[in-house]
Amino acid sequence: MTGDTAPKLMQPKEYKSSVKPVWCPGCGDFGVLGSITKALSGLQIQPESAAVISGIGCSSRMPTYLKTYGFHGVHGRALALATGLKVARPDLTVIATGGDGDGFSIGGNHFLHTCRRNPDMTYIVMDNQVYGMTKGQASPTTDPSWEKGKLTPCGTGVNPFQPLVIALASGANFIARCSSSDSNGTARVIMEAIRHPGFSMVQILSPCVTFRPEQREWKNLLVPAPVEATSDPAQAARRLLTDEGMFTGVLYVGDRPAYQPCPENRIDSITELDEEFRI
Amino acid sequence: MNRQNLSIALTGSGGSGVMTTGNMLLEAAAQAGWYGFMGRSAGPQIRGGEAAALLRVSSEPIESPDDSFDLVLAIDPGSMGRFVAELPLRTDSFIVSDAAGGRRSSTLPETPAQVVDLPMKKLAKTVKGGRPNMIALGAVAKMIGLPEDSIYAILENILKSKGPEALEASWACVQLGYAAGADLPKFDGPPINTQSAIERWQITGNEAAGLGAVRGGVRFVAAYPITPATEVLEWLAGSLPKLGGVLVQAEDELASINQIIGASFGGTPSLTATSGPGLALMTESIGLAVCSETPVVILDVMRCGPSTGIATKSEQSDLSIALHGLHGDAPHLVLSPTSVTDCVFTTQWAVHLAESMQTAAIVLSDQSLGQTRAIINRPADLSFMAKRLVPEQFEENYLRYAVGESGVSPMAIPGQKGGQYTADGLEHTEAGAPSSLPGDHLAQLDKRERKIEGFDYGQHWADLEGEGDTAIITWGSTTGPVREALSRLKEQGEDIRLIAIRLLAPERPEEMAVAFKGIKRLLVVEQSHSKQFYRYLRAAYDLPAGIKLFNRPGPLPFRPKEIIEQLADWGTES
Numbered sequence: 001m002t003g004d005t006a007p008k009l010m011q012p013k014e015y016k017s018s019v020k021p022v023w024c025p026g027c028g029d030f031g032v033l034g035s036i037t038k039a040l041s042g043l044q045i046q047p048e049s050a051a052v053i054s055g056i057g058c059s060s061r062m063p064t065y066l067k068t069y070g071f072h073g074v075h076g077r078a079l080a081l082a083t084g085l086k087v088a089r090p091d092l093t094v095i096a097t098g099g100d101g102d103g104f105s106i107g108g109n110h111f112l113h114t115c116r117r118n119p120d121m122t123y124i125v126m127d128n129q130v131y132g133m134t135k136g137q138a139s140p141t142t143d144p145s146w147e148k149g150k151l152t153p154c155g156t157g158v159n160p161f162q163p164l165v166i167a168l169a170s171g172a173n174f175i176a177r178c179s180s181s182d183s184n185g186t187a188r189v190i191m192e193a194i195r196h197p198g199f200s201m202v203q204i205l206s207p208c209v210t211f212r213p214e215q216r217e218w219k220n221l222l223v224p225a226p227v228e229a230t231s232d233p234a235q236a237a238r239r240l241l242t243d244e245g246m247f248t249g250v251l252y253v254g255d256r257p258a259y260q261p262c263p264e265n266r267i268d269s270i271t272e273l274d275e276e277f278r279i
Numbered sequence: 280m281n282r283q284n285l286s287i288a289l290t291g292s293g294g295s296g297v298m299t300t301g302n303m304l305l306e307a308a309a310q311a312g313w314y315g316f317m318g319r320s321a322g323p324q325i326r327g328g329e330a331a332a333l334l335r336v337s338s339e340p341i342e343s344p345d346d347s348f349d350l351v352l353a354i355d356p357g358s359m360g361r362f363v364a365e366l367p368l369r370t371d372s373f374i375v376s377d378a379a380g381g382r383r384s385s386t387l388p389e390t391p392a393q394v395v396d397l398p399m400k401k402l403a404k405t406v407k408g409g410r411p412n413m414i415a416l417g418a419v420a421k422m423i424g425l426p427e428d429s430i431y432a433i434l435e436n437i438l439k440s441k442g443p444e445a446l447e448a449s450w451a452c453v454q455l456g457y458a459a460g461a462d463l464p465k466f467d468g469p470p471i472n473t474q475s476a477i478e479r480w481q482i483t484g485n486e487a488a489g490l491g492a493v494r495g496g497v498r499f500v501a502a503y504p505i506t507p508a509t510e511v512l513e514w515l516a517g518s519l520p521k522l523g524g525v526l527v528q529a530e531d532e533l534a535s536i537n538q539i540i541g542a543s544f545g546g547t548p549s550l551t552a553t554s555g556p557g558l559a560l561m562t563e564s565i566g567l568a569v570c571s572e573t574p575v576v577i578l579d580v581m582r583c584g585p586s587t588g589i590a591t592k593s594e595q596s597d598l599s600i601a602l603h604g605l606h607g608d609a610p611h612l613v614l615s616p617t618s619v620t621d622c623v624f625t626t627q628w629a630v631h632l633a634e635s636m637q638t639a640a641i642v643l644s645d646q647s648l649g650q651t652r653a654i655i656n657r658p659a660d661l662s663f664m665a666k667r668l669v670p671e672q673f674e675e676n677y678l679r680y681a682v683g684e685s686g687v688s689p690m691a692i693p694g695q696k697g698g699q700y701t702a703d704g705l706e707h708t709e710a711g712a713p714s715s716l717p718g719d720h721l722a723q724l725d726k727r728e729r730k731i732e733g734f735d736y737g738q739h740w741a742d743l744e745g746e747g748d749t750a751i752i753t754w755g756s757t758t759g760p761v762r763e764a765l766s767r768l769k770e771q772g773e774d775i776r777l778i779a780i781r782l783l784a785p786e787r788p789e790e791m792a793v794a795f796k797g798i799k800r801l802l803v804v805e806q807s808h809s810k811q812f813y814r815y816l817r818a819a820y821d822l823p824a825g826i827k828l829f830n831r832p833g834p835l836p837f838r839p840k841e842i843i844e845q846l847a848d849w850g851t852e853s
Contacts, residue, residue, distance in 0.1 A: 048698065072704065074566075080533065080541070081541035081544075084541030085544055087538070088498075091694065109530055262525070263520070265521055266522070267521045273493065279480060279654065
């Protein structure tokens with residue numbers, strides 16, 4: 001060793017921007033913001049080498065509050081935009097963030113197909129089972145008997161969407177559930193998700209204290225999964241279908257290769273393309 | 280009649296091989312040193328149904344269908360009825376039909392043309408594995424003066440993957456057809472010129488647009504299959520990897536447009552291709568590209584609308600949605616190529632413009648340009664390449680959306696240290712932070728408008744040709760027939776101006792005022808039932824007093840004669 005000083009380590013707070021979040025006091029998303037910055041710091045990902053992509057909703061404001069590159073796009077399309085970025089720029093660490101409405105309702109098709117396609121990126125869904133930004137409507141993950149939804153005063157009567165089961169069935173390779181109240185535990189899972197090749201799905205139960213104040217109780221209901229992550233999809237399916245949505249931790253890890261576009265067969269000059277048209 | 284150019288149609292039921300035959304005939308024309316093109320007309324069926332290959336060959340470059348057809352090869356006579364409206368015939372036109380060739384019926388539709396019989400089916404049956412379409416190919420080659428051996432080379436090339444037996448059977452049929460053609464009417468085709476020193480290409484409009492895109496620098500494409508744009512994607516899927524680029528088949532058009540926005544945000548010039556229904560789905564996110572100032576190009580190969588419309592047929596009816604379909608005040612670029620050849624230039628230019636101004640460009644091609652295979656002179660190499668303004672170094676507080684004189688602010692690319700920002704569809708400050716303040720909104724609206732309004736587009740905004748006090752104004756694929764009409768009139772000593780707009784948005788009022796100078800009568804030609812182009816012109820420009828509209832919906836193409844008639848029959852309307 002010479003006397004060179006070690007490079008300065010990036011601290012979690014150095015990943016935060018100066019923009020003040022729009023979130024309500026007590027919102028679970030503050031905890032997730034903290035976990036993301038801890039994970040980026042934990043992996044020492046340089047802010048300019050990461051891009052955080054989102055759609056619309058409370059949790060989709062995330063990129064603005066980070067010092068990485070970011071894209072706050074339109075409602076439901078975060079995964080599509082992130083896929084384009086990752087395919088064009090495989091060198092970047094790409095993280096998509098959003099909520100249950102953005103990801104599973106308006107963006108449901110992209111969720112299915114991004115799980116299938118398996119690009120090497122991490123999807124963090126802050127699930128609060130409600131549309132907060134539009135002030136309290138039922139979301140795809142809302143319990144059918146919830147009667148406070150302003151558009152569904154008699155409850156939705158509709159079966160809730162089970163994101164992790166769907167993720168598994170659609171081909172996601174890394175499936176985890178976390179709680180926004182466990183900042184360090186969630187940070188560790190996000191680090192693992194980022195390191196995992198392929199599409200990593202991280203559901204974070206993140207209470208909406210304004211429209212779902214009863215979710216403050218989540219921190220008492222969520223329990224670490226009593227078993228290790230499985231690589232057996234059948235076993236994972238059984239667990240995910242029977243844990244009532246309250247087991248946290250990494251629940252499934254597969255080894256399907258990440259999305260790889262067509263191999264290159266480079267030509268020396270673009271004018272070689274003219275040949276096929278020449279008479 | 281001057282038959283230095285010939286219009287020939289091949290009709291048949293699906294599976295009878297009319298498109299293959301048409302392509303071979305066009306290839307033979309190309310080898311003979313001719314120019315020409317082949318358009319496609321087909322029903323919606325995947326297989327089966329009726330199909331027509333519509334060819335025109337000439338000694339000179341051409342880009343318009345003629346007024347009528349000289350020769351129709353009705354391989355399956357019963358299927359010709361479907362194309363009566365698309366196949367105008369004269370009393371001296373010929374239909375070569377097969378009285379015993381019908382799959383369901385052998386009855387030709389009522390026609391002014393002369394009908395001659397060629398037992399294509401019967402002749403084909405004398406050859407093991409023989410097919411009537413190859414009899415037709417041999418016959419038509421003989422009738423228009425193409426040498427027999429030139430056909431062999433083409434068969435060999437096109438059928439090589441099908442094995443020696445298929446080649447042998449086809450060649451035997453072509454020879455039989457060629458011999459039988461000796462008893463059929465003769466047409467004076469253009470002179471054979473196998474020593475032409477001019478480099479010519481054979482290319483479709485869709486391929487040309489794809490080539491323009493990659494010449495402009497596009498290296499990422501995401502798209503969802505849709506008629507009649509799919510061939511753009513098929514060509515790009517094969518070509519992009521050769522250039523280190525990527526095509527992703529997306530799950531829908533919403534994904535397509537957002538994937539290309541993501542890739543472009545990452546610094547890669549990006550494009551998607553679609554048709555009207557896909558464009559409608561994309562409009563919200565095109566607004567995102569405008570607001571976040573992320574350059575993208577959307578190629579819309581138009582077809583008849585609304586809704587699913589007629590998916591396989593051409594129309595210029597996406598103009599309004601391309602111009603006005605984005606919500607909010609969202610200035611962007613709308614361009615349209617004026618010919619198959621121009622699909623290369625206009626698409627390349629669109630990439631250049633979108634990248635230069637960090638905005639969205641919509642290119643309006645259409646089915647008749649996109650799916651027409653043409654023999655053209657080699658398109659010029661153009662210097663327009665994607666050139667984005669990217670900062671080389673960063674101040675302490677980098678302002679992604681800095682408001683400057685040109686309206687174009689330096690765009691950091693992920694990976695650049697110190698350039699981190701959040702691209703946003705929310706209105707934002709210069710730094711990119713969300714803002715609902717009226718001052719920020721106005722400043723950014725002004726900026727996004729200014730960069731497009733103030734850009735120097737040079738002479739490419741329109742094709743301006745001819746002289747005189749009468750002009751025709753048009754855009755897109757209808758430019759071809761208008762050009763031919765004007766060239767015919769010029770031969771008769773009548774000089775009329777052409778204004779074919781390539782840059783439809785932003786409007787160019789100053790340039791247009793110059794273009795309109797001295798014009799007393801203006802004929803507007805467009806393929807839209809609701810007069811979309813006419814209404815656009817009325818809203819955007821001060822038009823000359825004497826104005827007349829010639830519009831109709833797709834799918835029937837405009838023919839030069841009709842345009843000449845419109846000019847002659849100006850009447851007292853003006």
